[in-house]
Amino acid sequence: MASISTAIDAPGAFQDKTQMEFGKDIDRVDSNEVRTTSTESLDPAAEKKLLLKLDLFFVPIIMLVYLTCFLDRTNIGNVKVAGMPEDIGASPQEFSTAVSIFYATYVAFEPPWTIMMKWMTPRILLTSLCVVWSIATVFSGFITSIGGLYAARLVLGACEAGLFPALNLYLTMVYKREEQAKRVSYLFVCTAIAGAFGGLLAYALLKMDGIAGYEGWRWVYIIEGIFSILIAPIIWFGLPNDPSNAYFLNEEEKHMMKIRAAQRAQYMGSDEFSWEEVRIALKDPKLYLSGLIQFCQDILLYGFSTFLPSIIVSMGYSKIEAQYLSIPVYIFGGLCFLSVAYISDRLCIRGPFVILTNIPGILGYILMLCPTSNGVKFFGTFLCAVSVYNGPGLNLTWLNVNVAPHYRRATAIGVQLSIGNTAGIVAGQIYRTDPYVLGNSFSVGALGLAQLLVVIKWFYIRRCNEQKRRIENGEIADNRKVKTGDWELDFKYHL
Template sequence: MASKDHSFEERQVDPAARHSLQGSGIDEKAAAMHTENAHEAAARGHVATDKYGHPIVVFDPKAEARLRMKIDLYIVPTVALLYLFCFIDRANIGNAKLAGFEKELGLTGYDYNIVLSVFYVSYILFELPGNVACKYFGPGWFIPAVSLGFGICSLGTAFVHNMSAACGVRFLLGIFEAPMLPGIAYYLSRWYRRSELAFRLSLYIVMAPLAGAFGGLLASAILNLDSFGSLHTWRMIFAIEGIITCGLSVVAFFTLTDRPATARWLTQEEKDLAIARVKSERVGTTEVLDKLDVPKILRGIISPLTLSTAFIFLLDNITVQGLAFFLPTIVRTIYPKNSVVSQQLHTVPPYVVGAFFTVMFPFLSWRFDRRNIFFIMSTPLMMVGYIMFLASTNAQVRYGATFLIAAGAFSYGALCNAQVSANVVSDTARSAAIGTNVMLGNVGGLISTWSFLPFDGPNYHIGNGLNLATSSTILVCSILLQLWMYADNKRREKKDVDAELDGLSMKQVQDLDWRHPAFRWKP
């Protein structure tokens, strides 16, 4: 069943408990301009903002900082490790390709591209339903469960002997991995403010480029083994990495906390503060974790900002996923005479640089409470990289281009999910918006499996030209989106909030979500 936060939504107000507001970091004195009833309503289960969207409760920044650090230490490492192996289990097929995967299974022509595509069919189909299921069952249980599922699928890939079996296990892998990226993003939105979310998302999404780096190192180390049981060469990669994933998933069942209200490592005052500060940014909201509601699901899906951001994420994912699947192949065309282990190791440095920018841009986003501007700043790095690929056949120039592309591309995962999360109100709409963003974004992953085709090698003019076109389109769309948000916010300022809300029930007001007249887009 959908989780409900009893510490706020259902607990009766006890006058003797008022003293806990000060200790929890809720600054009662600073909120004295509001009525006592309004203050207690925000703290104990009613609205957290007035009808104009202004927070009723003011918080102590030092108490917030202490709480935020505690949440960072307890929540982020677990989901980051799970996502690291989620991406490794998806992208290790690129490392396996170098180690004989194609040859042993008898793949020819476009067979490898087909195997990659099958993963994305299920991955896209189960993205949105998976994130709704994550809300329904609760992320504290659901995320470890699907992690165990894709760990088993990775292990199973070690035992395939033909293309049909490879396609079947990749299809199952897509089902289990589909809820991970949006599910963790939704999960973290239960804990962090709008401005804080992008940076925290980056702390687990950075595992995507690190998975490329660590995956290359791990694959190189595994390939130095003579065997793993009865398994050899590329089969060892899938088996060992799958077993590690399964082990981490079992641990996560016991360590992942579902929501602030159930966190044993928080005091009651810290729980109250954690819930109140998230709630204070949601105009017209009476509960942090609302029940599944169709109007709110639709608000999350059809929001113009969700759809436009998802389109940007789609275009970016053509580059990100293409880099994951084909960087080893690209490196082999640059350094054809090097050993397989050397080629694997050459895939590591571009991912390390990409990881740095994946964290840096969202960190700046947190400090400035802006996301769209970093879409605009990241894109030229990708554009220059693909121009270098198209303009030169020099090995050093082309290898240098991979660094620029990784630097520009990987931060979008955190920024796009934080952007759609910041621009809806309810928990249900947030779940749907993030699911939609990742679902459409991974259509780009499906396209990427056909962006570097065998006949286009070794210079891959079609693939590089496609990625130059997509990065250029991202730049144009990001600028247009920035201008649209500014213009629509100006239009909303002219609305009569009282007149538009007059006669509406509380449920009708909550179902408005981003259509609420006091709501403003957050660029």
């Protein structure tokens, strides 16, 4: 049996300002939520074993569902080089509009889906969205005009809008603040796998050209959509509404989950919806700084992940070569993010890693813009891949761990991603014609602006931590308007 140590305190020992120290890995317990005469701390070895079990059951499902989601979103880049625009009579401008129009509904629906997740329950929300966007993907294989493509992309955007923020929020229900970057990295690794697998799958499916009288690009949509539908039952049975009572946990592990929940009471907060928490989130400077950074980083994420095959074709490679040459680029970017996220969690440092990982991206885009050989330009795509995944993922984690309680964090995640994902509209317009000088130039400029914004946010958060320290030590008066959640004195922001 796992070792659990217990310390008994006298009744009434918890007051509203009591601070309970459980070590560096544990958040403060808010006494407004917890009234108990005992505090329990977990044996590190037992907790590590529990984390491994949580990862083994939750992470594959979360990765699988996001993999299919991103695959269905970005396969438009694969079908572009396979002749889809010509077959449906779409001009380059109309096709760019089809890429961008996805984000019109995507951006609009992100905040409401995120806030509604607890009310609808994760199981109902995620399963329903998966079914609808899968059907939209299948029907994309039967469109005959640009209007049909517009309609399919709008439905796809509305449904996929709820997935990524909801999965992020679900992770915060399972893991502590210092455990999250690595788990968020799994989601962004899925974007890399989707890019790699999407290119490989498209390469295979395009060979079905002519079967049953359908072009190869239609089979890309049909097969990938059917695959996504098969994921829906896995979501329903695999992601419980209450992770602390998951079907795969024994009684001892469920008790450990309750202890972890008590340790994270300040971070999670009440289960009751509060408009006041929404209002506080919307007035938080951290949210808007994070949103602007995400916008800059998402310029890369959506431009690169959607148009990498086209970018490679513009270097002089064939359309078929572009499909499989994109695979190692995506895999390299994903592996880099896994490594950096692990270090970020160990050190509880976020902003500086965003700055460091953006540097290779700046160099990569410069190589693609300069009059260099095709081999050098292709090498530049590997450098870009480092920034493409690390930047958005680490920045999102930086917001996740610095906003509490639950509904304040749900609002912040939804709004931040809405701001960031408007970059998808821009990406569809700047990557129109090869050799994509406008798109690559815009991307390197976005990275430069992101660097400046990260520095500003880092200094702002450091100032907030210092202000809390001085108030706690009695050096200055406490004139804060908000004193709950992440604004409490003992909530230390991750830098």
